[in-house]
Amino acid sequence: MQRTTPLIEVTDLRKAYAGRPAVDGVSFTVEEGEIFGILGPNGAGKTTTVECVEGLRVPDSGTVRVAGLDPVTDREEVTRLLGSQLQESELQPKILVREALELYAALYPNPADWRALAERLGLVDKLATRFAKLSGGQKQRLSIALALIGNPRAVVLDELTTGLDPRARRDTWKLIEDVRDSGVTVLLVTHFMEEAQRLCDRIAVIDKGRVAAMDSPAGLIRRSAGSTVITFVPSRPLDNADLVALPEVATVDHKGDQVTLTGTDATVNAVITLLAQKRVTARQLRVVDATLDDAFLDLTEEHESATPGRAA
Ligand SMILES: Nc1ncnc2c1ncn2[C@@H]1O[C@H](COP(=O)(O)OP(=O)(O)OP(=O)(O)O)[C@@H](O)[C@H]1O
Numbered sequence: 429m430q431r432t433t434p435l436i437e438v439t440d441l442r443k444a445y446a447g448r449p450a451v452d453g454v455s456f457t458v459e460e461g462e463i464f465g466i467l468g469p470n471g472a473g474k475t476t477t478v479e480c481v482e483g484l485r486v487p488d489s490g491t492v493r494v495a496g497l498d499p500v501t502d503r504e505e506v507t508r509l510l511g512s513q514l515q516e517s518e519l520q521p522k523i524l525v526r527e528a529l530e531l532y533a534a535l536y537p538n539p540a541d542w543r544a545l546a547e548r549l550g551l552v553d554k555l556a557t558r559f560a561k562l563s564g565g566q567k568q569r570l571s572i573a574l575a576l577i578g579n580p581r582a583v584v585l586d587e588l589t590t591g592l593d594p595r596a597r598r599d600t601w602k603l604i605e606d607v608r609d610s611g612v613t614v615l616l617v618t619h620f621m622e623e624a625q626r627l628c629d630r631i632a633v634i635d636k637g638r639v640a641a642m643d644s645p646a647g648l649i650r651r652s653a654g655s656t657v658i659t660f661v662p663s664r665p666l667d668n669a670d671l672v673a674l675p676e677v678a679t680v681d682h683k684g685d686q687v688t689l690t691g692t693d694a695t696v697n698a699v700i701t702l703l704a705q706k707r708v709t710a711r712q713l714r715v716v717d718a719t720l721d722d723a724f725l726d727l728t729e730e731h732e733s734a735t736p737g738r739a740a
Contacts, residue, residue, distance in 0.1 A: 432460065434460075435495055435581060435582055436457065436458035436464075436492075436494050436615065438455055438456050438457070438480075438481065438492050439491045440455055440489070440490040441454045441487050441492060442487060442490050443488050449637050450473045451477050451480070451487075451637045452636070453490075454473070454632075454634065454639055455490075456639060458613060460581070460613050462608070462613060462629040463605075464615050464616065464628065464630050465617075465628035466478065466615070466631075467618055467619065467631050467634070467724065469619065469635065469728055470619070472634045472728075473637040474586075474617045474634055475617065477634065478615060478617055480499070481499060481510070482499060482506070482510060494509055494582070495581065507578075508536065508578055509581050510583070511574075512575055513583070513586055513588060514570070514574045514575070521558065521559055523558065523559050524556055524557065524558060525546070525551055525555050525562070526555040526556065528574065529542035529545070529546060529555075530542060532574045532578075533577050536579070538579055539577050539578060542573070542577060545576060548573075548606070549569045549570075549573045550569060551566070551570060551573060563596070564593075565592055568588055568596070568600055569600070571588070572585070572600075582614065583612055583613075583615070584615045584617075585604065585617065586617040587617055587618060588604070588616070589601070597623070604616065614627075621720040621721040622720075622721075625719065629644065630642065630643065630644055631720075633724065635727070640727045640728055641727045645720050648720060649717070652718065652722060652726035655691075656692055656695055657690050657722065658688070658690075658691070658695060658696060658713070658714070659687065659688045659712070660687055660714070661685045661710070662685075662687060662703070662708045662710060662711075663709040663710075666687065668680060670702060671687070671689065671699070671702070674702060676691050676695040677689050677695055677699070678690045690718065
């Protein structure tokens with residue numbers, strides 16, 4: 429089978445600030461047409477990584493290629509291929525939406541029709557509105573429009589939905605899917621699990637400057653300690669050691685009377701068998717699939733502080 433060349437290739441990227449590594453050997457590839465997520469806790473190195481992809485920062489070592497080009501030495505061409513989200517500080521508060529669209533369109537050799545973009549992104553009613561008067565969701569829609577105005581092959585969207593209310597966030601997700609469906613590759617930086625799970629085809633989980641795991645959302649959930657979460661209240665206290673001893677159980681946590689176990693489908697049977705042997709009944713039994721949230725905690729250092737381990 430013929431393999432296509434990835435649109436973005438990052439290999440062993442390293443970048444330190446004042447001797448402190450922010451990005452410490454990150455590698456990933458983004459295929460044309462996908463939404464690729466970079467997910468990680470605060471300070472993990474996500475923004476530094478994408479700024480190296482955009483050519484805004486110069487790596488200390490490693491290579492970055494966008495359609496085979498070096499973002500530092502081929503900056504102009506990469507800027508045309510890669511639409512970047514606007515930083516709020518880049519626009520004058522008094523500029524009208526129409527003026528911003530016209531201004532940005534003028535920067536590119538083959539710009540998209542800005543009126544059609546405004547229509548697509550629901551900004552037609554706002555063309556005569558000043559930037560400062562837009563709501564958070566409208567500013568983000570303008571930001572996406574400006575990222576798309578040069579007809580790029582890929583867009584970089586960094587924490588696009590931070591600060592938006594749940595409805596505006598969901599509307600923005602739909603727009604991001606529309607962008608991907610129109611054939612534009614999306615590199616999405618986020619720390620919202622639900623957003624990453626809903627939108628991304630693949631995700632690199634970055635922690636402390638390194639890639640902790642890279643897979644589809646479902647793959648990340650499967651590879652974390654427990655893809656199934658079981659909670660119940662035993663009719664009488666259970667010995668923690670009996671639960672921990674079950675090979676099917678990944679983690680055990682007690683909160684008041686409630687026991688929470690993680691594992692796989694097989695864990696459910698193992699626990700029910702153990703309870704029968706001990707003549708304990710389970711009340712309020714719930715079995716749910718783990719979410720990306722659970723996988724994330726498991727894959728990153730936050731696990732240590734946030735989730736009690738096996739022997740808790
Ligand atoms: N210009 C800079 N000078 C010095 N240190 C920096 C600079 N930019 C980032 N850092 C540090 O590098 C590390 C990685 O920062 P970066 O912004 O890349 O992470 P991030 O994952 O995007 O974080 P966040 O989600 O909080 O934005 C952090 O410890 C940060 O404090």
